[in-house]
Amino acid sequence: LNEVLAKHEGAAGDLLLSVLAHAAYVKTQLGEVDAAIALGERARATDATYPSALFVLGRAYAQKGDLENAKKTLEQAVRATEAKEQFYEPLGCSERAAIQARAGDEQNAIRNDEKVIDYDPRNIRAHFSLAAIYIKNEKYTQAMTIMRLALSNDPHHELDRLLPTYFPTPRGDLSAFAYAFGDGKTPKDDESLLSLKYS
DSSP: OHHHHHHOHHHHTTHHHHHHHHHHHHHHHTTOHHHHHHHHHHHHHHOTTOHHHHHHHHHHHHHHTOHHHHHHHHHHHHHHHHHTOGGGHHHHHHHHHHHHHHTTOHHHHHHHHHHHHHHOTTOHHHHHHHHHHHHHTTOHHHHHHHHHHHHTSOTTHHHHSOOSSSSOOOHHHHHHHHHHHHTSOOOTTOHHHHHHHHO
16 A cells, blocks of 8 residues: 555556555554544545545544544545445444444434444444443443344354445454443342343
């Protein structure tokens, strides 16, 4: 990607946006967040409605801790997928929900996770995210209902299918939800919650 950006930008044509988005994604995964933001902003300056670039730019801002810019950028990403590539809309909504939950906007996070589950009932990330919000707010019955739905899915579904996006959910994101369950308070008189946590 660096080779293309350094030496072949003029010949890249329409593929330049894809290269910029991919490079921003990789830089974010490597922890080079400022470089990722620079690449993402460059892509947005070229085409402000390119969903993939907006998605990775939002993730980069979130990783930097700039949740306001992350929310705004992911909102643009969702609008762009609605207009151009509706197949990718659940991905944007799921990421937007995660940032909204981190920023304390839990009601909108819940609405977005529910929207993803309606569109894709086997989306593991949305189930985990929604259940984590319920556990944080001690709504254990709702959390158990969501987890039962998630556990009824084929566990190999996420591994076997071709992901409808260039940017699959890193496994590290799912482990963050596992920690949310581990940190949840367990009332001594709530045997059903104990059963859920042990399982």
